[in-house]
Amino acid sequence: MSGKKEEAAFSILRIYDEPEPRRCEPESSGVSSQPRHQAQPQLDGGCGTPQRSPGSPEAEAQPGPVYQEMSTLTPQQWALQALDRSELQASWFSEGRPREEAEFTSSSLLGFEFAVGIGTSLQACLVLRLLPVTKSGPSSEQLAMAVQGHHPLLSQPPVADEVVVRHRIPRKSWKVGKLCHGKKVCAIAISSSTHHVYTCGHGYIRVWDESALHAWSKAPQAQLNFQDRHNCVLSCKLFPDEQSLITGGVSRTLTLWDLAPTPRIRAQLASAGPICYSLAISSNAQICLACFKGFVEIWDLQHQILIRKHEVPEFGSRCVDITGNKFWTGGEDTSLYAWDLRSCQKLQQYSVHHEILSITHDPSEEWLLVGLRTSDIIIMHTHRREAFKAVIHKYVHHHNLKFAACGSYFVTTMDESVHCLSAPYLQKLFQEEESTEVLCCDVSSDNQYLVTGSKNCATVYQLLY
Template structure:
């Protein structure tokens, strides 16, 4: 496939800075009559009378957005639950129209189901007469409106990996020779000493990647060492086990949501570890230059790197499932909390968004050549943070509204967001910066 065809297969998404007014059309003069007409128009479209010209598909967001809905819209959504989502269908690739068309839905080969009768005039009148819901009553996902720089953690050397817990708000800054542990009081200070410093026996050991376990009671680290180190964090940090790896440098780590499987990414292969029994399950070969970063979602894991291709693999059969040629070097991979979407950070700063099992892919274009690209999804799923060299961008999901942007003085090498969505921590040249997220 040529580059032009590959680029055309992505739906381009716009990152915008101002919130879109999605209620204006419902708050204009003559609201009662307009609302009734909208209800009638939508109901007509559900029962075989399209109201837009053929081919005039509306481009929707990455996944169905949470927006302020009137009771009429909630009622219409309820009526429409059996219909395929038009926002999904409009984003599918041209060649996949048949796959996602109503005729391709399960059961269609057994004949068309009998359509339900359209709602009566009384139902339409009732829906049109319901007053709008006040803004303060509508339930919305929380997203931070801005960040406040509250502290600096003086690590002393480059911070290549960082993690922050939510239960205790301890921060772990990792780099060359040691890991420093910071308690919550240090997060709101600028020169406070760490609570502890964990020194490696091999002073040449350098931690390049770390992952907190879902329960935040354990940490695993990897880097310039032929071992992966498993740490118990409570009551005080200590080494639980050292897993003898077969590669000299671990670039990336990933942990399954049940904390049973750990993936460690090396040049040309991925190690698959059973964390409970601390045994190596498999050394899985991948393209030599396609193994800079790794992530796991459900029964698949994903790898990518310098060869510009993103690969997905089956965790049970270890067969390659997909290969996406992205034409630019892949610097980071992460998934959203639902494990349905993969976000891929490219050298060009663009963010690729792919569904884990449906053939849907999007591109959020930023147009900036960078050296470091990190992505971290908030545990609430309503936003994610992407760092591009010295810049921090916090973007709402799925609308891609830019919630805030921060510039730092030096390149950002890593980042993490606490699972309670209260703090953002970035690691750079010789320190970590702590931001409190304001809602």
């Protein structure tokens, strides 16, 4: 029902500190034997007591029936039961959810598939996904052919375990330097391709080369001054190729920068609002959204023209993000809005009961992270009716979210605290405390550095794996 306001029903998830359990299976499998979290339904966004996570030590002491059974199966037996297993996983996740909610699939929290199997069983799993879908499922002959590697759709030999790409996640961080910006750092961008960090704030942007990341008092490589000394950058977004940057803030213009070989202004886009609170760029770098009080500007970056000025609720436009053909806005009115990017019609309105401070998406653009004033994190699928809430219970003034380019972890900052959480398991990887409030953060696309901005400087952390 287009435009209808909905009371979001959340399954409460637990953020846990225990080390991720390691089972007796080859590391190269790259897959988990069972989901770590069992969602507990909670209506109207209320904060209930989460159920015990399957990833907790108490649960790990007694492995569930799925793991106990799967650990004893041969690859052939596992392949023959693959479809039944996927149905079991789907029912596991959907247990206790309201009937009007869409059923859970076997996909995991942030878009990674939960699967079991190593070696030839993983190969059989890939083949089974290619088999024709019928009500009765693949025939026994097809399953046998899939296991033996003779199915016609299997045109290439199996991939060796040692060449399977697995994204690493950082286990800790090391504070390696400070970037002395001199004033409040309101926005940060890290360009791995140009090997520079850009700290933005009141009156200027400072540019730091890679050598400054491991220093405590090194001067910036360059300083980009604004003609209007009252100009303050509140938001900045790197283009996907990391060769360009767009900034907006306390100014009636959005500034488009070319970063290489040296930073220079490419264009200035005249906006209708005095303060731009948030920016978002489409994955193909063709569309930019600028969020103002009461409206969102949609810009064509290639031709540098304003496509549309779209009105949104006055107190629902603090932050904005784009996922595919949708864009999302939220703010002080405690509602999350989904809009069609082409027609600008309101698709959905979700009541989340608390002020929204930040919105971001994962690299696949399937999942949306929403940071609330209560520091809780809402995790919502961008297409399906699936919504979760990670409850933290801490009232904050600043809440930033940043997903790593690899998609296996994200960073959330809450006032003076910096937390790094794994995806999809929500295991806390590390935590840092700073002396002043963290106003912004960014993670380098090569997953080497985390930089946070605060009162008058930026802090550089090297991520350790």
